[in-house]
Amino acid sequence: MKKVIALDIGGTNTRVALVNEAYEIESELIYDTVGNDVDAFLENVAKVIVDGVKSFDDVVAISAGVPGRVRVDGFIDALPNVGINDVPLREFLENRFHLPAFVANDAEVASLAEANVGPLKDNPSLYFVTISTGVGGALTRQGKLIHSSYEVGHTLTEYQGKLYEFEHLASGTGLVLLSSLNNLNVKNAKEFFHLVKAKDPLALKVKKDWISLLSGWISLIQETFNPKVYALTGGVMKSAELFYEDLKASCPNSKLEFAGCGQRAGLYGAAVLGFQKAR
Numbered sequence: 001m002k003k004v005i006a007l008d009i010g011g012t013n014t015r016v017a018l019v020n021e022a023y024e025i026e027s028e029l030i031y032d033t034v035g036n037d038v039d040a041f042l043e044n045v046a047k048v049i050v051d052g053v054k055s056f057d058d059v060v061a062i063s064a065g066v067p068g069r070v071r072v073d074g075f076i077d078a079l080p081n082v083g084i085n086d087v088p089l090r091e092f093l094e095n096r097f098h099l100p101a102f103v104a105n106d107a108e109v110a111s112l113a114e115a116n117v118g119p120l121k122d123n124p125s126l127y128f129v130t131i132s133t134g135v136g137g138a139l140t141r142q143g144k145l146i147h148s149s150y151e152v153g154h155t156l157t158e159y160q161g162k163l164y165e166f167e168h169l170a171s172g173t174g175l176v177l178l179s180s181l182n183n184l185n186v187k188n189a190k191e192f193f194h195l196v197k198a199k200d201p202l203a204l205k206v207k208k209d210w211i212s213l214l215s216g217w218i219s220l221i222q223e224t225f226n227p228k229v230y231a232l233t234g235g236v237m238k239s240a241e242l243f244y245e246d247l248k249a250s251c252p253n254s255k256l257e258f259a260g261c262g263q264r265a266g267l268y269g270a271a272v273l274g275f276q277k278a279r
Contacts (some may be wrong), residue, residue: 008266011081061273065109106137113269
């Protein structure tokens with residue numbers, strides 16, 4: 001059975017898994033991500049692979065999802081959360097391991113996981129959304145990635161007569177700014193949702209504006225790409241019981257669902273990318 005070495009590289013951790021064509025994880029390892037130095041970062045990725053994959057038999061590709069801007073040739077322009085720029089990850093992996101290598105943005109990779117492995121995989125088109133420190137999204141049709149709206153968190157959005165990047169208001173971190181613009185001081189999203197749960201009037205007002213921003217953004221995606229379903233995930237979704245029904249009511253023309261691949265979305269998605277590209 002053919003296999004892919006899948007990498008899920010984050011700002012904190014780097015995961016590697018050997019995944020077969022049935023999307024069964026045969027082995028898995030997690031190391032700390034090494035940042036602030038390109039060469040040290042690349043060598044750490046190689047070490048994770050060597051330590052985590054005991055046999056390269058039947059491996060057809062190495063595939064990685066990364067939290068940054070990736071060119072079509074697999075060169076990474078920037079990994080802000082890792083503190084490095086201009087990273088030749090694809091070239092490095094191919095030269096070191098003599099296998100085809102593929103690299104994509106982590107939101108794109110997670111979208112492939114949801115569209116091919118998760119419980120929503122039977123939908124003809126799927127838009128993946130993560131709302132956490134930032135906002136990310138990616139579109140798939142028939143299980144294939146559609147390069148449609150890269151770095152959607154940077155979409156310009158008007159609020160109180162000024163323009164902001166969407167994620168600066170709507171992400172978990174953005175909720176702090178959104179609150180401050182309404183004279184509500186919170187340290188983080190957790191504190192904000194604690195006030196919402198306590199029915200603080202000002203927090204409820206900010207929540208209403210936040211829902212409006214989210215639903216407007218989703219409506220823009222719906223009008224432009226018309227996905228059949230949205231797969232939502234990210235740290236903010238941990239507080240979904242406080243806003244999810246309101247958000248769905250504000251998006252009557254969009255089908256919103258919880259993403260189903262959990263912590264392994266990056267690994268599954270990287271494997272999907274590897275198998276699709278290797279063919």
